Amino acid sequence: MTDRAQMAIAASGLRKAFGDHVVLDGIDVAVGAGRVYAMLGPNGAGKTTVVNILTTLLTADAGTVVIAGHDVATAGDAARAAIGVTGQLSAVDHLLTGRENLQLMADLRHLRKREGRERVQQLLQHFDLVDAADKLLSTYSLGMRRRLDLAMTLVGDPRILFLDEPTTGLDPRSRRTMWELIRSLAAGGVTIFLTTQYLEEADELADWIAVLDGGRIVAEGTSDALKQRVPGGHIRLQFTDAEALASAAAHFDGATTDDEALTLSLPSDGRPDDVRSVLDRLERAGIELGGLSMHTPDLDDVFFALTGSGAKTSATTDSLERATR
Numbered sequence: 001m002t003d004r005a006q007m008a009i010a011a012s013g014l015r016k017a018f019g020d021h022v023v024l025d026g027i028d029v030a031v032g033a034g035r036v037y038a039m040l041g042p043n044g045a046g047k048t049t050v051v052n053i054l055t056t057l058l059t060a061d062a063g064t065v066v067i068a069g070h071d072v073a074t075a076g077d078a079a080r081a082a083i084g085v086t087g088q089l090s091a092v093d094h095l096l097t098g099r100e101n102l103q104l105m106a107d108l109r110h111l112r113k114r115e116g117r118e119r120v121q122q123l124l125q126h127f128d129l130v131d132a133a134d135k136l137l138s139t140y141s142l143g144m145r146r147r148l149d150l151a152m153t154l155v156g157d158p159r160i161l162f163l164d165e166p167t168t169g170l171d172p173r174s175r176r177t178m179w180e181l182i183r184s185l186a187a188g189g190v191t192i193f194l195t196t197q198y199l200e201e202a203d204e205l206a207d208w209i210a211v212l213d214g215g216r217i218v219a220e221g222t223s224d225a226l227k228q229r230v231p232g233g234h235i236r237l238q239f240t241d242a243e244a245l246a247s248a249a250a251h252f253d254g255a256t257t258d259d260e261a262l263t264l265s266l267p268s269d270g271r272p273d274d275v276r277s278v279l280d281r282l283e284r285a286g287i288e289l290g291g292l293s294m295h296t297p298d299l300d301d302v303f304f305a306l307t308g309s310g311a312k313t314s315a316t317t318d319s320l321e322r323a324t325r
């Protein structure tokens with residue numbers, strides 16, 4: 001990646017312990033301007049701790065953090081001026097209406113009266129909260145509160161946004177709405193640092209995914225690159241009779257046959273050349289194919305391979321089920 005000074009977020013060697021519990025054991029984070037970075041990890045992995053350190057709410061025991069070119073140790077105010085933070089625990093006031101919450105934020109940001117009112121209305125519209133704008137927060141659904149929370153963060157127009165588990169607890173529809181909002185922010189050039197326990201969320205939104213486990217980043221890269229690190233991709237050939245299956249099996253080393261399903265699986269990373277050469281060989285041998293499908297490992301495979309966890313945590317399994325339902 002490029003020079004640290006050009007990064008929206010650049011942190012290195014972050015360590016943090018609470019008592020003798022080491023939560024972060026040397027974490028590096030580099031996020032280019034305008035990129036979406038997802039830190040993926042199970043409950044308690046230390047994601048919120050990373051966000052708190054990067055947003056200056058917490059001081060690391062060791063390491064450096066540079067936000068928008070400002071070292072937080074020496075220029076905390078300048079760093080803070082560039083960021084917006086939306087946490088798991090909403091900062092909204094339940095005794096106020098949605099509009100009043102936003103207006104309060106506009107006042108805190110010292111926006112001029114008219115400018116503030118316009119910004120509030122614009123955000124209410126963008127976040128589909130116009131109808132609920134003058135209702136008390138206590139009547140809002142969780143999805144609406146999350147949207148308001150994000151809208152409040154955007155009053156100050158931050159160029160770098162931290163979203164700590166923005167969709168935890170949301171139903172699939174609200175989650176998708178939130179994803180759309182995040183995508184539109186990214187499309188507008190906002191740098192986004194997101195934490196999530198949802199593999200699908202990281203896959204959907206992020207340019208770069210870092211997997212946090214045991215206080216360290218155990219892997220990072222694009223979603224595709226991470227998937228390629230995990231074996232398990234294959235081409236699955238379907239035959240219409242046992243004879244065709246047997247003759248095909250004789251042509252491919254390392255193939256696994258399923259006599260009942262009449263299928264043959266060949267290891268492959270899914271490159272088009274692989275598929276072409278398989279089809280060519282079958283054609284040359286005069287073997288008729290019933291069908292062909294590809295299997296590429298998903299982030300789920302990656303996560304469990306990388307974190308060395310044989311069993312999915314119930315939270316992750318549950319969230320995956322909910323996210324894909």
Ligand SMILES: Nc1ncnc2c1ncn2[C@@H]1O[C@H](COP(=O)(O)OP(=O)(O)OP(=O)(O)O)[C@@H](O)[C@H]1O
Binds near residue numbers: 048
């Ligand atoms: N102020 C604190 N004092 C003591 N321990 C803490 C403190 N803050 C966090 N921890 C511990 O650090 C670990 C990491 O917590 P953190 O909240 O960063 O994890 P997380 O990945 O965000 O998890 P979750 O998805 O549950 O929010 C946990 O074991 C937590 O109990």
